[in-house]
């Protein structure tokens with residue numbers, strides 16, 4: 001997969017050069033390109049935003065630099081997403097669907113957002129990462145990119161993504177590692193006895209309890225877990 005990120009703040013994307021995402025890039029499992037929208041603005045001031053027509057607070061990112069930035073990376077098979085609090089709320093199922101695309105473009109807004117004509121012309125899908133407003137689309141783009149990349153084949157172990165929160169409508173069970181006793185707190189005995197069937201049943205029961213408590217909405221979505 002190739003991911004193009006269009007932003008006015010390319011230096012914010014340092015986190016994508018760390019950890020599992022870095023390893024995926026190094027192994028050519030994904031290609032990430034960051035484009036500065038300001039590179040497509042006109043001298044002498046390289047202005048990218050202006051006041052909103054109709055009045056109102058703040059500034060709106062202008063069409064021309066964004067059109068040109070998109071056109072510089074867009075291919076026939078590109079799917080474009082605009083990071084936006086108005087968008088469909090992102091989740092693991094949407095992330096899985098996005099893994100099917102060969103090329104995605106993540107467009108980051110800033111200030112009051114972008115001129116609507118960009119969204120209309122390129123038929124862009126809006127994605128929100130939650131019901132709150134951030135200063136820009138850079139953190140949302142990193143959230144979407146990170147979540148999608150870890151689901152790509154061979155980035156992390158298949159079993160890890162098959163057995164984690166949201167892979168079904170259940171949240172993950174509690175995890176423990178060495179030492180078996182820490183400050184008088186012992187790991188549940190059942191996890192130490194090597195009986196994998198019993199461990200699986202214990203973990204499933206825990207997942208059910210944790211989901212019921214923390215996310216009753218998720219729990220109710222799945223009638224199989226009563």
Ligand SMILES: C[S@@+](CC[C@H](N)C(=O)[O-])C[C@H]1O[C@@H](n2cnc3c(N)ncnc32)[C@H](O)[C@@H]1O
Nearest residue numbers: 083084085109112113128129133134136137140
């Ligand atoms: C201050 S916000 C603009 C908010 C916009 N005026 C509104 O009321 O919907 C600036 C930019 O941050 C990004 N953004 C803010 N919150 C977001 C969220 N929850 N999900 C995705 N992107 C978000 C968008 O790219 C947006 O254009």
